[in-house]
Amino acid sequence: MSDPALERELGRTARDARKTAPAPAPEPVNQELPPSGNDQDEFFDDPFDEPPYDWRPETFYAPGDPERGRVTFADVGGMEELKEEIRLKITYPLQFPDLYKAYGRKTGGGILIYGPPGCGKTLMLRAVAGEVPCNYLAVGLHEIFDPYFGSTERNLHQIFETARANAPCVLVFDDLDSLAQDRRQIRESQMRNLVNQFLHEMDGIRSENQRILVIGATNQPWALDPAFRRPGRFDQAIFVPPPDAPARAQIIELFAKDKPIADFDNAELIEATNGFSGADLKWVFDRAAELALSAAIHTGQPVPITLELLLAVAKAHSPSTQTWFEGMHTHAQQQEGPDSIFNDMRKFLNAPSNTKKER
Numbered sequence: 001m002s003d004p005a006l007e008r009e010l011g012r013t014a015r016d017a018r019k020t021a022p023a024p025a026p027e028p029v030n031q032e033l034p035p036s037g038n039d040q041d042e043f044f045d046d047p048f049d050e051p052p053y054d055w056r057p058e059t060f061y062a063p064g065d066p067e068r069g070r071v072t073f074a075d076v077g078g079m080e081e082l083k084e085e086i087r088l089k090i091t092y093p094l095q096f097p098d099l100y101k102a103y104g105r106k107t108g109g110g111i112l113i114y115g116p117p118g119c120g121k122t123l124m125l126r127a128v129a130g131e132v133p134c135n136y137l138a139v140g141l142h143e144i145f146d147p148y149f150g151s152t153e154r155n156l157h158q159i160f161e162t163a164r165a166n167a168p169c170v171l172v173f174d175d176l177d178s179l180a181q182d183r184r185q186i187r188e189s190q191m192r193n194l195v196n197q198f199l200h201e202m203d204g205i206r207s208e209n210q211r212i213l214v215i216g217a218t219n220q221p222w223a224l225d226p227a228f229r230r231p232g233r234f235d236q237a238i239f240v241p242p243p244d245a246p247a248r249a250q251i252i253e254l255f256a257k258d259k260p261i262a263d264f265d266n267a268e269l270i271e272a273t274n275g276f277s278g279a280d281l282k283w284v285f286d287r288a289a290e291l292a293l294s295a296a297i298h299t300g301q302p303v304p305i306t307l308e309l310l311l312a313v314a315k316a317h318s319p320s321t322q323t324w325f326e327g328m329h330t331h332a333q334q335q336e337g338p339d340s341i342f343n344d345m346r347k348f349l350n351a352p353s354n355t356k357k358e359r
């Protein structure tokens with residue numbers, strides 16, 4: 001197409017314009033790579049194929065490691081059954097090996113901790129590090145998941161290999177439901193492979209030569225693949241409900257320890273916080289401290305945290321575990337069968353002192 005009037009005005013034709021246009025870039029030439037005799041070798045000599053010899057997950061701590069944390073069982077209120085179970089499986093066998101031999105009992109195994117949010121599962125896993133006299137390895141999800149096909153399973157395998165190579169060792173999985181999902185609910189094959197790998201690694205953790213204790217925690221026990229509950233895997237499941245009165249007394253004492261608290265009788269506060277999780281109790285103390293601090297700033301006088309203040313904050317707060325119990329009720333009803341997980345939760349719900357009205 002051309003416009004003679006416009007060409008006259010510009011003083012040049014469309015043909016002239018084409019002649020002065022820059023030459024188009026040459027087509028890229030398909031260059032041949034220099035021939036290499038050992039293509040196959042290069043492919044298989046991938047430096048990332050095997051982890052370096054001293055590869056360690058981020059949170060692997062030997063006994064005495066200063067970064068291991070100072071939280072111990074003394075910082076966790078209640079959960080006496082769980083504390084004793086962990087001691088039985090890893091602490092006592094190291095203290096009394098001959099006794100364990102005489103009774104034919106082995107070190108390690110699998111414990112599943114489950115219950116509503118904020119009741120101290122993660123705190124308990126951290127306390128295990130401060131408590132047990134052996135190696136400790138906490139698995140971070142970011143260390144496991146990998147977009148490359150097969151790498152996620154291999155990472156999980158490496159974690160277990162590290163634990164086995166450093167036995168006796170406690171291996172801890174927080175939020176277990178993200179790794180041990182029910183395979184019937186999984187669509188992607190990669191995730192299913194991971195669950196299969198996990199089941200495979202759990203097999204034989206009870207054998208004589210492994211001596212590893214695997215502790216998994218979850219607030220969604222119904223989302224786990226039932227195969228994890230088979231004897232020899234997570235065969236011991238311990239329910240961590242909201243703290244009962246003696247446990248609340250311990251937790252209140254722990255939280256009151258480092259704060260300017262007026263002398264008070266705990267009984268009334270223990271009663272007023274029935275159904276509260278440990279996290280709810282912490283919130284009550286934090287909020288009361290905030291209010292007392294604000295009063296101290298405005299009056300210029302030290303203001304202690306009083307029982308009245310704590311009770312007022314507690315009464316205005318409703319337990320955060322309520323929605324969890326409502327959801328759990330539905331799951332427990334759907335789940336038929338003898339699984340002790342659901343039996344324990346049903347038992348807790350049916351106990352008169354734990355009814356919703358009183359919580």
Ligand SMILES: Nc1ncnc2c1ncn2[C@@H]1O[C@H](COP(=O)(O)OP(=O)(O)OP(=O)(O)O)[C@@H](O)[C@H]1O
Pocket residue numbers: 075076077078115116117118119120121122123124218219243251254277278279280282
């Ligand atoms: N039994 C307890 N003793 C002392 N403090 C507790 C206890 N339970 C909970 N807490 C307090 O509540 C906080 C939250 O608890 P934690 O993170 O352990 O809950 P969780 O059970 O892991 O919850 P989630 O299921 O949401 O992961 C703790 O850091 C601690 O301050």
Ligand SMILES: [Mg+2]
Pocket residue numbers: 121122123174175
């Ligand atoms: Mg947690």
